[in-house]
Amino acid sequence: MKIKVIGGGPAGMYFAILMKKADAAHEIIIYERNGPDDTFGWGVVFSGRTLRNLREADEESHAEITRDFEAWDNVDVVHRDQKISIHGNSFSGIARIRLLKILQKRCEDLGIEIKFRTEVNELRSLTEDCDLLVGADGVNSTVRQTFSGEFNPDLSTRPNKYIWYGTNQLFHGLTLTFRDGDASVFAAHSYKFDTTTSTFIVECDPRTWTNAQFAQMSNEDTRGYLEKVFAADLGGHRLLSNNSKWINFLLVRNANWHFQNVVLLGDALHTAHFSIGSGTKLAMEDAIALAESFKRRPANVSDALDLFERKRRAIIDDYQAAAAESMLWFENAKDYMHLEPVELAYVLMTRSGRIDFETLRRRDPNFVAAYENAVRVES
Numbered sequence: 001m002k003i004k005v006i007g008g009g010p011a012g013m014y015f016a017i018l019m020k021k022a023d024a025a026h027e028i029i030i031y032e033r034n035g036p037d038d039t040f041g042w043g044v045v046f047s048g049r050t051l052r053n054l055r056e057a058d059e060e061s062h063a064e065i066t067r068d069f070e071a072w073d074n075v076d077v078v079h080r081d082q083k084i085s086i087h088g089n090s091f092s093g094i095a096r097i098r099l100l101k102i103l104q105k106r107c108e109d110l111g112i113e114i115k116f117r118t119e120v121n122e123l124r125s126l127t128e129d130c131d132l133l134v135g136a137d138g139v140n141s142t143v144r145q146t147f148s149g150e151f152n153p154d155l156s157t158r159p160n161k162y163i164w165y166g167t168n169q170l171f172h173g174l175t176l177t178f179r180d181g182d183a184s185v186f187a188a189h190s191y192k193f194d195t196t197t198s199t200f201i202v203e204c205d206p207r208t209w210t211n212a213q214f215a216q217m218s219n220e221d222t223r224g225y226l227e228k229v230f231a232a233d234l235g236g237h238r239l240l241s242n243n244s245k246w247i248n249f250l251l252v253r254n255a256n257w258h259f260q261n262v263v264l265l266g267d268a269l270h271t272a273h274f275s276i277g278s279g280t281k282l283a284m285e286d287a288i289a290l291a292e293s294f295k296r297r298p299a300n301v302s303d304a305l306d307l308f309e310r311k312r313r314a315i316i317d318d319y320q321a322a323a324a325e326s327m328l329w330f331e332n333a334k335d336y337m338h339l340e341p342v343e344l345a346y347v348l349m350t351r352s353g354r355i356d357f358e359t360l361r362r363r364d365p366n367f368v369a370a371y372e373n374a375v376r377v378e379s
């Protein structure tokens with residue numbers, strides 16, 4: 001098959017790898033607008049289950065990915081200067097650039113051509129020149145926009161603002177830190193992803209953002225302001241910018257996932273709020289599902305794409321529903337700031353509906369006992 005992939009992110013490269021592994025005769029080209037060493041973003045996280053899926057799909061890249069991993073099993077919630085740890089949540093982090101380099105190398109070894117610094121804007125002629133065109137070009141996908149009549153996307157720009165930093169302060173575990181004042185609530189989502197660096201995403205609602213007057217602030221002043229807000233958490237370390245800017249989360253859904261020989265994958269197809277740490281995981285598991293569909297329906301592109309959508313849609317819907325609950329929680333974080341730290345931690349852990357009281361009790365009985373105690377004292 002002649003396959004063209006737009007976008008050399010995790011979804012596009014991983015799909016190319018799995019297809020080429022399945023049949024070395026496939027001719028696969030990836031078009032990527034950035035260079036191979038451009039660093040965008042800090043760390044990405046995977047759950048234990050995702051890692052098992054990656055091992056089954058491609059042992060070689062799994063071995064490389066897990067070699068440099070920082071693993072943890074706790075979620076920490078920091079509120080009113082008190083840290084509550086909840087154990088039994090297995091996650092690992094890796095630098096996004098390290099993950100991309102591993103996948104680039106794997107593509108190179110398998111003979112997949114990646115055309116770097118090649119931005120694709122004209123798609124109609126490309127679709128005619130291949131058996132399959134994959135739109136793995138991220139949240140602002142050109143493929144999705146060009147064929148919006150076919151995909152019928154549903155896009156929702158959310159009200160909260162967020163900004164992606166790194167820091168050399170090491171957060172051992174997924175740490176959710178709240179700093180609130182009279183008219184402001186800032187939340188930080190942080191976790192270490194190598195031995196020296198953590199991701200540090202700051203999120204706030206529009207009221208907080210307007211009150212702080214970020215619209216009039218330079219990037220440098222914004223960073224300084226947030227360093228002051230989180231001074232107690234950063235332990236004297238600076239926030240590290242990678243062209244970091246405030247953005248609004250874009251929730252992406254598509255009524256149709258494919259048409260003729262064109263299919264969307266990863267963030268181009270769907271997004272899930274970063275608070276459940278699953279963008280990269282979903283992108284790579286999409287790639288696994290699509291490659292699997294071609295294994296089952298090798299003779300017919302249309303059948304394979306149908307199968308992909310049929311198998312994967314319910315899983316994505318579930319994930320997006322959980323992520324939406326989590327996103328709404330953070331959009332309304334101010335309504336929870338009156339809670340005691342242990343109560344806030346409990347509400348946070350159960351916010352997406354995926355973890356209930358019994359699951360929490362199994363994972364961390366001490367935490368649940370502390371929560372029950374706090375509720376009993378209050379009532």
Ligand SMILES: Cc1cc2nc3c(=O)[nH]c(=O)nc-3n(C[C@H](O)[C@H](O)[C@H](O)COP(=O)(O)OP(=O)(O)OC[C@H]3O[C@@H](n4cnc5c(N)ncnc54)[C@H](O)[C@@H]3O)c2cc1C
Pocket residue numbers: 006007008009010011012031032033034040041042043044045096118119120121136137138139141142164199265266267268277278279280283
């Ligand atoms: C800049 C950026 C930084 C991020 N940082 C983090 C992070 O630190 N931690 C985290 O957990 N998640 C991060 N994410 C989100 C997470 O990485 C995504 O959910 C995940 O990468 C989705 O994978 P993907 O392959 O679908 O899309 P992406 O990783 O976005 O890859 C899409 C690729 O397509 C390329 N592209 C786009 N349009 C074109 C075009 N017209 N022609 C050619 N190439 C094109 C882009 O350059 C990009 O490399 C980040 C996303 C972005 C875009």
